[in-house]
Amino acid sequence: MKRRTTRHHGLRRRCLLGVVLLAVTSASEAVADDGSGPLGVTEVAAPTAETARVGVLFDGKQHFCTASVVDSPRRDLVVTAAHCLDGGAGDLEFVPGYRDGHAPYGVWRVKRRFLPDGWAKGQDEDSDVAFAVVADRGGGKGVEDVVGGGNRFVAGTATGATAVTVTGYPDSRDAPVSCTNRPTAHSRTQQRIACPGFSGGTSGSPWVNGDGEVVGVLGGHEQGGATADISYSVVLGAEAASLYRAAERGTAGTA
Numbered sequence: 001m002k003r004r005t006t007r008h009h010g011l012r013r014r015c016l017l018g019v020v021l022l023a024v025t026s027a028s029e030a031v032a033d034d035g036s037g038p039l040g041v042t043e044v045a046a047p048t049a050e051t052a053r054v055g056v057l058f059d060g061k062q063h064f065c066t067a068s069v070v071d072s073p074r075r076d077l078v079v080t081a082a083h084c085l086d087g088g089a090g091d092l093e094f095v096p097g098y099r100d101g102h103a104p105y106g107v108w109r110v111k112r113r114f115l116p117d118g119w120a121k122g123q124d125e126d127s128d129v130a131f132a133v134v135a136d137r138g139g140g141k142g143v144e145d146v147v148g149g150g151n152r153f154v155a156g157t158a159t160g161a162t163a164v165t166v167t168g169y170p171d172s173r174d175a176p177v178s179c180t181n182r183p184t185a186h187s188r189t190q191q192r193i194a195c196p197g198f199s200g201g202t203s204g205s206p207w208v209n210g211d212g213e214v215v216g217v218l219g220g221h222e223q224g225g226a227t228a229d230i231s232y233s234v235v236l237g238a239e240a241a242s243l244y245r246a247a248e249r250g251t252a253g254t255a
Contacts, residue, residue: 042197045167045178047097052105052147054167054176054206055096057084066168066176067094067132068206069150070214072248074133075142079153079244080204081219082119082130085110094134096147099175105146108134114247116239126189128219129233129240131247151206154213155241159183159191164215166195166231168205183207183216183233190221192232199228207233 045051056063057080065084070077078094085092092110095103110132118127134143144150160183167178179195186192193216198205203224207216216233218224225231234240 039163040179040181040194040196042177042179042195045176047099049148050165050208050212051167051176051178052097053149053151054169055094055105056098056169056201057110057204058093058095058107059087059090062171063095063098063169064171064201066202066204066206066218068167068204068214069096069144069147070131070153070244071144071150074248074250075144075150076133076136077150077247078132078134078143079206079214079217080130080132081217081224082115082128083123083219083223084204085113085115085130085132086119086123092132094132094143096143098169101174105143106137108137108143111135112250114243116243118239125220125223126234127239128223129217129236129243131243133247133250151208152211152213153236153240153244154215155236155238155244157209157213157215157236159185159235162209164193164207164209166193166198166205166207166216166218168198168202168218170197170199171201172199177202186221186232189235189237190232191216191235192221192225192230194230196229198225198231202231205231 053069057065067078067080094108112133114131116127118124165180183191205218220234221232
């Protein structure tokens, strides 16, 4: 069973696999080509302009998945895993930069969801990526304006072309963890990354390269992975690119 939270027909199944591993000393000491620090080490993410774009999805009183702000013309779009948004019509909220029970950039209601056909019709693991539009909180500013921008969503990048930084929120913590490493191919349609401590709740975590581009979203194979040490993402291709274009235009989706 998938360790990250699965929302399925309104029911939440949780698998918490222990305490997050921080500053793992057995990881490679090589320096990432797209960021500072050693590869494969997971630690608590400091509050920065980059981590402000990453937040939690709440369904009621608890956070259950991770999402992040992506650049869009309407400045109101977040990306996450499809299995985080497939739980019916329940009310969801996105809280960027969430830390220790505080919402420094406000609470944003999810008003529309965009899931690919491959997931909506058959929960295809190769389609486990989705977008959500969040409602304007007044004043004419979107979530992208408030957090200081969004990462670019980019499909078609070769797996492992550069190292990426994965940032997400385990269910057991109220602060994000982060790890930089180089993805490798799991299959033609799936990529994987070795980063310890990415347990339940980290589904939807963005994989961001040194150019500020989201080139993966934690999910896919086994809805993200059966252990906390290896995580997966769909290889973002034509379906993901088409879904992003539909979401940025607001031409489809479920309210």
